[in-house]
Amino acid sequence: MTDAAELRTLTQELLAEHPPATTEPLDFLKARFDAGLAWVHYPAGLGGLDVPRSLQAVVDAELAAAGAPDNDPRRIGIGLGMAAPTVLKYGTEEQKRRFLRPLWVGEEVWCQLFSEPGAGSDLAALGTRAVRDGDDWVVDGQKVWTSSAHLARWAILIARTDPALPKHQGISYFICDMTDPGVEVRPLRQITGEAEFNEVFLTGVRIPDAHRLGEVGAGWKVAQTTLMNERVSIGGMRIPREGGMIGPVARAWRERPELRTHDLHQRLLALWVEAEVARLTGERLRQQLVAGQPGPEGSGMKLAFARLNQEISGLEVELLRQEGLLYSDWTMRRPELVDFTGRDAGYRYLRSKGNSIEGGTSEVLLNIVAERVLGLPAEPRNDKDVAWKDLAR
Numbered sequence: 001m002t003d004a005a006e007l008r009t010l011t012q013e014l015l016a017e018h019p020p021a022t023t024e025p026l027d028f029l030k031a032r033f034d035a036g037l038a039w040v041h042y043p044a045g046l047g048g049l050d051v052p053r054s055l056q057a058v059v060d061a062e063l064a065a066a067g068a069p070d071n072d073p074r075r076i077g078i079g080l081g082m083a084a085p086t087v088l089k090y091g092t093e094e095q096k097r098r099f100l101r102p103l104w105v106g107e108e109v110w111c112q113l114f115s116e117p118g119a120g121s122d123l124a125a126l127g128t129r130a131v132r133d134g135d136d137w138v139v140d141g142q143k144v145w146t147s148s149a150h151l152a153r154w155a156i157l158i159a160r161t162d163p164a165l166p167k168h169q170g171i172s173y174f175i176c177d178m179t180d181p182g183v184e185v186r187p188l189r190q191i192t193g194e195a196e197f198n199e200v201f202l203t204g205v206r207i208p209d210a211h212r213l214g215e216v217g218a219g220w221k222v223a224q225t226t227l228m229n230e231r232v233s234i235g236g237m238r239i240p241r242e243g244g245m246i247g248p249v250a251r252a253w254r255e256r257p258e259l260r261t262h263d264l265h266q267r268l269l270a271l272w273v274e275a276e277v278a279r280l281t282g283e284r285l286r287q288q289l290v291a292g293q294p295g296p297e298g299s300g301m302k303l304a305f306a307r308l309n310q311e312i313s314g315l316e317v318e319l320l321r322q323e324g325l326l327y328s329d330w331t332m333r334r335p336e337l338v339d340f341t342g343r344d345a346g347y348r349y350l351r352s353k354g355n356s357i358e359g360g361t362s363e364v365l366l367n368i369v370a371e372r373v374l375g376l377p378a379e380p381r382n383d384k385d386v387a388w389k390d391l392a393r
Contacts, residue, residue, distance in 0.1 A: 002040075002051045004058045011037060011062040025069035029105040032063075038104050042088065046100050053286070071106045074337040078148060079103040079110035083156050085229045090173070090213040090222050099154070099175070111152035112230075113143040113176060113200060114223070118393065120145070121364050123158075124167040124220060125391070128202065130159035130174065137161075137174065137212070139182075139205040145358065149185045149198040150334050152178045156226060157207075158219045163389040170388055171219035175211040182206075191350045193330035196338060228298055230359050238286065239279060245312040245348060246275040248341060252319060259319050268319075271312050278304045299365040300373065306355035306362055309340075313349040320345050 002010075018031045032038055033047045037059045042048025063070075073080055080103070087099050102108040119126040128141025139159055149155070155176040162170035176183070182205040187195035214222040242250050253260065253268060282301055317324035327346035340348055356362040370376040383391055 002049050002055075004055060007037075007040065007049075007051070007055055007058045008062055010035060011059050015063070015066050015068065020066055020068040026105060026107070028069055029071055030101070032068075033101050033104055037063075039084075042100075046088070046096055047104055071104060072337075074339075076103070076106050076109055077337075078112055078152075079108070079154075082112060082226045082230045083110045083154070086156060086173075086213060086222060086226045087175075089225055094210075095175070095213070103154075108153040109148055109151045111146050111149045111155045111178065112226070113146060113149075113155045113157040113202075114226075115145045116142060117144050121361050123223075124171065125388075125393075126158060126160060126171070127393075128157075128159045129163075130161050130172060130207070132161070132209075133206075135209050136206045137172075137209065139174070139176070139202045139207055141202050143200040143202070145188070145197050146185075146200050147197040147358075148336075149178065149200050150187065150195075151336060154178060155200075156213075158223050160388060161216055161219075164387050165217065166385050167383065167388045167391065168220045169217060171223070172216050173213045173219035173222040174207050175213065176202075176205065176207055177211075180205055180207075187332075187334055189332060191353065192347055194333045194335055196335050227360065238282070241276065241279065242272075243279070244275065245309050245316075245340060245352070246272055248345070248348070249312055249316045249319065252316065259321065264315070264319055267315055271308065271315060274304075275308055275312065278308060299360065299368045302359055303362055303365050303369065306352075309348075309352040309355045313345070313352045316345045317349050324349075 014032060014035050014037060018028050020028060023031075029038075036044055036047065036049040038047035039053075040049050040051050040056050040059060041053040042050075044050055071080075084100060084103055087095055087103075091099070099108075103110060113128075114123060114126075116126050116128060126141075128139065128143065130137040130139045137159075139157070141159065143157075146155075155178050157174045157176040158171050159174065160170050161172040164170070178185070182203040184201040184203070185198050186201070187198050189195045190197070249268060250272065278301070281304075285298065285301060324345045326344070327350075328344050338351065340351065343351075360368075367379060371378050
């Protein structure tokens, strides 16, 4: 098995053959993928070397020290955090080889076509239809809250393929080409003034059966892999101490003593400790992932992420007083990524309101933690065995 020393050697060989200072970033990233140093825990030939996930830190440290380019993970987070692990687990060999390399190097951006106007928290109630037509599926419906749809080449999509089955059983999972005829993307302007997400209308979109992930009717099972990875990628992202939302507040506290009060000091101390606990818990969760797939613990991390972001950004606005009420720019933009720490306090306060909705609402995640982590009795679900077509809507 490849160990840390061998990984350092492989990384140094990559750097020698493709010096970052003289190699185009995209060419370097392709060479890194082909060398198995993209995500080392993935299979050989798919950007990895079949070694433990924990050894990725060895590669990353060597590349960072050499000033090597990264793949801008914030811009392609949906592809990296949700599409890739789902394709890896359920995709055919052909699908894996077609999609994983351009996904990782950032040539192709991905989005997620899951939520609908009438199927958000109750995602399994979705009504977008996919009807078989020879070797294709014809898809009609509407999706909403689709981050990066205006940039995406590909989308992970769940649609109803058998309305005569109960809602969780009649769903299939597809890869949708966002450039195909019948795909219409419309911006949704947020409270921040930006439109980082969209609504997507699908009208007679033809998806080849070769772009289906998993068996027909098994889409809900496939989607669980996506959703568990989504919550880990949102709530368990790797950040340094005082990274994320707590960083700007701590800096303001140190640099502007005239703003300090005893009450704000006590609240900042409590939130700093909670942020550090969440950060270390995220490290532990990532170590657990070495042994297998993400579990419901990711839901707990995502819950903590949303609550802390909202409380910390609220504290920052109070700390800055009148200055915290200002908002620098209401320009309508369609950004490529969400930058919490690169904007002002007003932006952080407004944008964090979405953290308890996106990636699974906090109310739904509380149920998941209660039932799957704590083992509490499940809520009664009267529609579990009723055909989707017979449900009241």
